Amino acid sequence: MLFNSFEFLFIFFPILFILFYFVVPTKYKMVLLLLGSYIFYGYWNYNFLPLVIFSSFCDYYLGKKIYESNSIKKEKLYLLLSIFINLGTLAFFKYFNFAIENVNFLLRYFDHQQLNYFQNIILPVGISFYTFQSMSYTIDVYRNHSKPYKNFISFATYVALFPQLIAGPIVRHSDLVDQLEESVQKVLDSRKIALGILYFTIGLSKKLLIADRIASAINPIIGMMDIASTVEAWACALGYTLQLYFDFSGYSDMAIGLGLLLGVSFPQNFNSPYKSFSITEFWQRWHMTLGSWLRDYLYIPLGGNRKGKFRTFINLFTTLFLGGLWHGAAWTFILWGCFHGVWLVIERFLHTDKLNKNKIFSSLQYILTFFLIVIGWVIFRSENIDLMSLWLKKMFIFEGPIKPTNFTASTRDRFAAAMIIGLYIVWGCKNTFEIEKKFTPSKKNALLLGILLFISLLFMGENSPFLYFQF
DSSP states (O other), X not given: OOTTSHHIIIIIHHHHHHIIIIISOGGGHHHHHHHHHHHHHHHHHGGGHHHHHHHHHHHHHHHHHHHHOOOHHHHHHHHHHHHHHHHHHHHHHHHHHHHHHHHHHHHHHTTOOOOOSXXXXXXXXXXXXXXXXXXXXXXXXXXXXXXOOSOHHHHHHHHHOHHHHTTXXXXXXXXXXXXXXXXXXXXXXXXXHHHHHHHHHHHHHIIIIIIHHHHHHHHHHHHTGGGOOHHHHHHXXXXXXXXXXXXXXXXXXXXHHHHHHTTOOOOXXXXXXXXXXXXXXXXXXXXXXXXXXXXXXXXXXXXXXXXXXXXXXXXXXXXXXXXXXXXXXXXXXXXXXXXHHHHHHHHHHHTGGGSOOOHHHHHHHHHHHHHHHHHHXXXXXXXXXXXXXXXXXXXXXXXXXXXXXXXXXXXXXXXXXXXXXXXXXXXXXXXXXXXXXXXXXXXXXXXXXXHHHHHHHTTTTSOOOOXXXXX
């Protein structure tokens, strides 16, 4: 079920909202949220719902066993079992097809019979997100950062809560479970309701008015990059840079808004990432909850910056390499992670955060950072190495037509309008969290949000999943 669908906006969420605040007794509200979240997830494919339940049960049970154990060896055993179950499940569904494809490539190369078993395994939506959330719980219990939860319903609701189940933000159990238990005890909070509407409306407009408009223009061109012009190659690169931001940050805004409507606050996931002056700063602003998860559960356990410069470089590169692999089973995702990892190492080596930043240098650093981000997204968007090579060649080697030839007039105009508005927003406007700080419920703001929501709804009706559903 999509946030930007009629069945969600006009059936599922209104019914759940009314039941949560006005019908269901307090002691059953958590059960309602859990059942609602399972219905939301099962609407996509109910066959994978047991996987979410299984992941929740395993980590809930293993968390208790870790806490109750008096043996360090047993604690480590239970933790390793949790990690094996979560990462093993993730690896099977996400990387098995990739592994078979590469094995078959080698077999073809050496003229051997190919493997034809277990092909085309379907990737469960949201598995990368809920496995990370669930696994972080057992790690925190093992580290004595948290005590185990006595109530399975509360923990299962944390894992499966529908606003952030599919594509984040990745929320820590310590940030959410207590909020959930408080929210079921409270009545309507008018301030949170107003902010929830603000976030959801802005997120919906990002998705429908900008991201989808850009996507409809660039996707056909990317699909026939072999006949695209240099201008079109650059237009697609810049277009995807904006499409991905408005699509993913739009989803995050909607998730945060839905959370507020249910009385809980999710963490910020984007902080104007295209205003960054370095790739290091970009990763402090982009997909912030994934970045903090990788820092706390991967980079720091690897040693962080505590074991000398060379080890720090290795840890930075390894974290970004695995971050790229987390996004999907494709060589281009791995290359994208390595690309960012190399630049993080270079920036750490050059100490770019300590360089004298006059206006000219800062401007050049800002332009270079955005240029590198765009190149990185070309690698990220490409389905395979061939497309990536062709796309980059079109951008930097001026062969064939220079002028755009594949955009129709109407597509070109809509694309140009979305790009101008999008660039103005990312470079010249405040982000949603900055808007929240000065937002006050009023008739004027209600009217503006109502107009924006109405315009956004006019563009609904297309089957337009969010880009991060595939990760």
